[in-house]
Amino acid sequence: MDQALLIEKIILVLTMLGITLLIATYSTYAERKVAAFLQDRLGPDRAGPFGLLQPLADAGKMFFKEELIPAASEKWLFIMGPGIAMFTACMTGAAIPWGTELHIFGYTLNMQIADIDIGILYIIGFVSMGVYGIMIGGWASNNKYSLYGAIRASSQMISYELAMGLSIIAVVMMSGSLSLKEIAAQQSGMNWNVWYQPLGFVIFFTCALAECNRAPFDLPECETELIGGYHVEYSSMKLGFYLFAEYINMFISSAVIATLYFGGYNFPFQDMISSPALLGWLQFIALFAKIFFFIFVFMWIRWTLPRFRYDQLMHLGWKSLIPLAILNMVITAAVVIARNNGF
Amino acid sequence: MERLTTRAKQVSNKEMTLMERIYLPAILHGMGVTLKHFFMKKASVRYPEVQRPFSPVYRGVHVLKRDEEGRERCTACGLCAVACPAEAITMVAEERKKGEEHLYREEKYAAVYEINQLRCIFCGLCEEACPKEAIFLTDKITPVEEDRASFIYGKDKLVEPLDKRVDVSKRQSWRLNQA
Ligand code: SF4
Ligand code: SF4
Numbered sequence: 001m002d003q004a005l006l007i008e009k010i011i012l013v014l015t016m017l018g019i020t021l022l023i024a025t026y027s028t029y030a031e032r033k034v035a036a037f038l039q040d041r042l043g044p045d046r047a048g049p050f051g052l053l054q055p056l057a058d059a060g061k062m063f064f065k066e067e068l069i070p071a072a073s074e075k076w077l078f079i080m081g082p083g084i085a086m087f088t089a090c091m092t093g094a095a096i097p098w099g100t101e102l103h104i105f106g107y108t109l110n111m112q113i114a115d116i117d118i119g120i121l122y123i124i125g126f127v128s129m130g131v132y133g134i135m136i137g138g139w140a141s142n143n144k145y146s147l148y149g150a151i152r153a154s155s156q157m158i159s160y161e162l163a164m165g166l167s168i169i170a171v172v173m174m175s176g177s178l179s180l181k182e183i184a185a186q187q188s189g190m191n192w193n194v195w196y197q198p199l200g201f202v203i204f205f206t207c208a209l210a211e212c213n214r215a216p217f218d219l220p221e222c223e224t225e226l227i228g229g230y231h232v233e234y235s236s237m238k239l240g241f242y243l244f245a246e247y248i249n250m251f252i253s254s255a256v257i258a259t260l261y262f263g264g265y266n267f268p269f270q271d272m273i274s275s276p277a278l279l280g281w282l283q284f285i286a287l288f289a290k291i292f293f294f295i296f297v298f299m300w301i302r303w304t305l306p307r308f309r310y311d312q313l314m315h316l317g318w319k320s321l322i323p324l325a326i327l328n329m330v331i332t333a334a335v336v337i338a339r340n341n342g343f
Numbered sequence: 344m345e346r347l348t349t350r351a352k353q354v355s356n357k358e359m360t361l362m363e364r365i366y367l368p369a370i371l372h373g374m375g376v377t378l379k380h381f382f383m384k385k386a387s388v389r390y391p392e393v394q395r396p397f398s399p400v401y402r403g404v405h406v407l408k409r410d411e412e413g414r415e416r417c418t419a420c421g422l423c424a425v426a427c428p429a430e431a432i433t434m435v436a437e438e439r440k441k442g443e444e445h446l447y448r449e450e451k452y453a454a455v456y457e458i459n460q461l462r463c464i465f466c467g468l469c470e471e472a473c474p475k476e477a478i479f480l481t482d483k484i485t486p487v488e489e490d491r492a493s494f495i496y497g498k499d500k501l502v503e504p505l506d507k508r509v510d511v512s513k514r515q516s517w518r519l520n521q522a
Contacts, residue, residue, distance in 0.1 A: 038377045042387040202367070304377045305370060 012113055013094070020093055024247040025055045027295060031247075034299040062240040070233050074140040081137025082234065082241035088130040089248035095119035096255050097181045099265045099284035103277040111265075111284065112181055119180035120168060123256060124161070127211055130249065131157045134213075134220060137242065138230035149229025152310065153220035156210055159317035160217075164207035166325035167200040170332040171260055184264030189271065192263040199328045201261045203321050208253040210317070213246060215302035219310060254294035255287070262290050399513045402465040402480040405458055406509045407502040410448050415502060416477035417456065418449035426472035431462035449475070456501060460485045460494040470514070479511040 029044070029051070036043030044051035069078055096119075099111035116122050131154050138150025171193055175183045187193055194201045210217040221229040231242045258264060265283035273279045308316065362368055388395055397403075408416050419436035437454035439447045446452075469478050488494055503509045 034381075036387075037381045037385070040380055040383055040386045042385050042389070045389070300374060300377065301370075304373045 008109060009113065012109065012111075016093055016098065016113060017090060020090065020248055020251060023251050023291075023295075024244055025059070027247040027250060028058065028243075029055045030295065031299050031302075034296065035303050038300070038303045059240070062237050065236040067236040067238070068233075070142065072142040073233065074142070077136050077140035078233075079238070081133055081140060082238045082245070083133075084136060085130060085133025085245040086241045086248075088126050088133060089245040089252065092123050092126045092249075092252045093255070095122045095180055096252070096259060097184050097264060098255075099280060099287060101276070102280045102284060111280075115179065115181050118178045120172065120178050120183070120260075123180075123252075124165060124168070127249075128157065128161055130211075130245070133242075133245065134230045137234065138220075141230070141233035143233050145226045145228070145232045146230050149220040149226050149232070152226075153213065153230060156213075156217065156219060156313060156317075159314060160207040160210035160321070163203055163317060163321035163325045164211065166322065166329055167197075167203040167207070168260070170197055170200045170325075170329045173329070173332050173336050180259055180264075184259050184266070187263040188266045190263070190268045192261065192266075194261040197261065197328070197332070199324060200332075201257075203325050203328065204261065205257060206316075206321060208257060209298070209301065210313075212249045212253055212298070214250065214298055216305040216307050217313065218302075218307060219313060250295060250298050251291065254291040254298065257294050258287060258290035397482045401482045402467045404460070404481055404483040404485050404496070405463075405469070405501055406479050406481050406511065407456065407498065408477055408479060408509070408511065409503055409505070412445070412448075413505050414444075414446060414448040415452060416448055416475045417453050417473075418451050418475055418477070419453035419456070420451075420474065422472040422474060423469035423478055426468045427463075428466060428468060429462045429464045431459045431464075432469060433457050453498070456498050458496050458501065460496055461491065476515075479509075479514055481509055481511065482513075 032054070033043040033051075035041075044054040047053040047057045069075060094113040095116050097112040097115075102109040102111055134153040135150045138146040138148075138153070141147075171183065172178055174193065174196060175186050177183060177186075183193075209215075213220050219229075220226075221231075226232070231239055234242060265287040267282065267286035270279060270283070273282065410416050419434050421434065421436075424430075424432040424434060433455075434453045434457070435455040436451055439450050439452055465480065467480050470480055485494070
């Protein structure tokens with residue numbers, strides 16, 4: 001690997017990490033604003049114009065809070081928990097194509113950090129590792145509520161990952177590739193996967209909500225029953241890490257949804273733009289517009305639906321989503337075979 | 344049996360139809376409802392800058408009135424303290440000396456007059472009991488204090504300043520209407 005490429009990649013990694021963190025920070029603000037607007041309120045508007053400095057104030061508050069490590073906890077695991085949650089959340093962004101190419105100062109930047117040919121497996125792998133952060137944290141706290149939250153989180157994630165994987169298989173069969181770059185490139189213009197895989201999209205979206213522990217699947221946190229679930233014992237920035245990881249996950253999930261089903265960086269009539277520099281920027285913007293839309297939908301759903309009961313959650317996962325996902329997969333397989341044989 | 348409310352609904356345990364079991368139509372409908380609220384007028388009042396109007400009969404912090412010549416009206420009869428259900432009022436009476444006629448209207452006056460704002464329930468009975476129309480409740484809200492002792496308001500906080508008279512006509516007219 002020559003040096004220029006190395007530097008290019010490092011710059012790209014740092015920028016994407018920065019953007020991810022920035023978006024996650026402002027998602028907390030957006031969440032509060034969206035919640036407020038959906039409930040006929042105004043939301044935070046005191047810190048800075050329109051309350052735009054609110055996330056900074058929140059972060060400052062988190063930093064200055066007292067840091068408590070319960071005496072009965074497993075100290076190292078207790079510290080590791082939020083670290084793992086944050087680490088896995090940040091890692092997933094590497095395989096997502098954030099655009100095709102950007103031209104900056106006469107330099108062409110490839111917008112995918114790592115074009116892994118099994119990109120989608122890499123993402124699924126890291127997302128499922130995310131449960132360890134929650135599990136370790138919940139177990140190490142040595143608290144009944146935390147343990148409950150952790151157990152709920154792990155069983156929920158395992159159940160929904162199945163349906164999620166099955167719905168992705170249908171996409172993979174259609175495009176014939178595991179590489180996210182390839183999948184995104186195939187959906188140029190308006191040739192989006194969601195037109196062919198509407199059921200798959202609904203299943204994937206539902207599972208994404210569950211994977212992110214977002215309402216209506218936020219049973220691991222459950223303020224009312226578990227007073228916060230797996231992070232009851234956490235305080236200060238460790239708690240901040242957990243909450244923050246959730247927002248990063250939300251951002252990444254939105255990016256994955258946009259890439260898999262909504263054409264990634266593609267936008268309609270993009271063939272009419274002849275300048276590659278302009279096209280690169282527009283694709284970058286198009287992808288982020290889609291991501292922001294999905295983040296909004298995530299929040300919109302959170303403030304619309306009440307939480308599932310635990311048995312309902314398991315019913316939905318095992319008895320509805322998985323059979324539907326299998327059905328979707330079989331139909332897709334049949335169609336793909338039929339097409340390949342010239343029907 | 345007479346219904347207590349018009350909004351009661353009969354509970355039904357009927358089987359859900361397929362449409363209902365898919366959830367999605369109901370979820371989309373719910374999202375439509377919340378989205379409508381997204382664009383609706385907000386109920387929030389940006390408090391310190393914008394204040395909601397008080398009702399004309401609002402009962403806030405008390406004021407001890409002076410008469411037209413600026414003399415304190417209170418004669419320390421103690422009727423307010425007797426009427427007070429929360430026992431929030433205490434006072435020490437004093438006799439008016441020669442040369443103090445411009446300060447106190449009656450021959451007896453309250454040297455000390457204290458209302459504990461933490462005990463007070465702002466019922467307004469003191470105002471009703473007073474024969475001298477000396478005490479009134481205003482539309483002022485008790486400000487925040489950092490210790491309990493500061494909530495015991497003495498004459499320094501209660502008696503209206505000579506140069507900043509407190510308008511209590513709203514409550515006076517309300518009381519006249521009641522009578
Ligand atoms: S308003 Fe009621 S409670 Fe308060 S001092 Fe007067 S009589 Fe007592
Ligand atoms: S305020 Fe009125 S009722 Fe109370 S002591 Fe003075 S004159 Fe009497």
